[in-house]
Amino acid sequence: AIQMTQSPSSLSASVGDRVTITCRASQDIRNDLGWFQQKPGKAPMLLIYSASILQSGVPSRFSGGGSGTDFTLTISSLQPEDFATYYCLQDHNYLALTFGGGTKVEIK
Amino acid sequence: EVQLVESGGGLVQPGGSRRLSCAASGFTFSRYWMHWVRQAPGKGLVWVARLKPDGTGTDYADSVKGRFTISRDNAKNTLSLQMNSLRAEDTAVYYCARGIYGHSGIDYWGQGTLVTVS
Numbered sequence: 001a002i003q004m005t006q007s008p009s010s011l012s013a014s015v016g017d018r019v020t021i022t023c024r025a026s027q028d029i030r031n032d033l034g035w036f037q038q039k040p041g042k043a044p045m046l047l048i049y050s051a052s053i054l055q056s057g058v059p060s061r062f063s064g065g066g067s068g069t070d071f072t073l074t075i076s077s078l079q080p081e082d083f084a085t086y087y088c089l090q091d092h093n094y095l096a097l098t099f100g101g102g103t104k105v106e107i108k
Numbered sequence: 109e110v111q112l113v114e115s116g117g118g119l120v121q122p123g124g125s126r127r128l129s130c131a132a133s134g135f136t137f138s139r140y141w142m143h144w145v146r147q148a149p150g151k152g153l154v155w156v157a158r159l160k161p162d163g164t165g166t167d168y169a170d171s172v173k174g175r176f177t178i179s180r181d182n183a184k185n186t187l188s189l190q191m192n193s194l195r196a197e198d199t200a201v202y203y204c205a206r207g208i209y210g211h212s213g214i215d216y217w218g219q220g221t222l223v224t225v226s
Contacts, residue, residue, distance in 0.1 A: 001170075032212065032213070034213045034214065036153075038153075042219075043203060043217035043218060043219050043220055044153065044203075044217055045217070046213075046214065046215045046216070049208060049211065049213045049215070050211070050213075055215065087152065087153055089153075089155075089213065089214065091211070091212040091213040091214070092212075094158075094167070094212035095167045096155070096167065096169060096170075097143075097155040097158070097212075097214075098155065099152060099153040099154065099155065100152075101152050102152045102153075
């Protein structure tokens with residue numbers, strides 16, 4: 001199974017900060033990666049798919065990059081509503097999708 | 109508007125069974141792969157199973173293979189998850205999720221239903 005290692009597991013940031021979250025795959029997954037945002041008690045919401053394609057309706061301050069084994073999710077200017085937990089998901093091995101462990105973004 | 113509404117969660121004893129359902133609306137259900145994903149209390153997301161649009165192909169996580177069965181009724185726009193031989197470690201919120209059309213990822217999620225094995 002493909003392992004997804006997400007870092008950091010948590011971070012503290014202020015409104016307006018630029019934030020970058022990293023996901024590393026245990027093998028080459030090309031660009032078969034998505035990013036999700038989850039707020040407490042809520043379902044996850046898709047932000048990015050195919051590593052860099054912004055889902056419809058998602059603010060442009062979110063961007064994704066990378067290919068192969070190393071990927072990033074960047075929030076260019078953190079907003080109050082962005083404090084949440086973020087997960088990556090590889091769908092390269094579509095027989096067994098795997099999520100990263102999550103990154104909790106907290107208010108500094 | 110895409111809507112996915114899960115039901116069927118509750119308290120079940122170890123070794124018992126439970127059937128979850130997901131009612132889909134707002135899209136052509138029969139054209140999409142569908143998935144189940146779970147999240148144990150305070151933990152991360154774990155993919156459980158997926159099902160081909162016509163219901164003929166399934167894939168499962170190793171942790172549930174042989175115990176869980178994913179199925180669908182395209183006439184009723186309903187996805188199901190039959191869970192047998194339940195264990196304490198199956199305790200989680202179970203989410204129904206839609207596959208991205210023409211892609212192996214996931215886009216829309218339901219609100220989830222909690223299954224407690226105790």
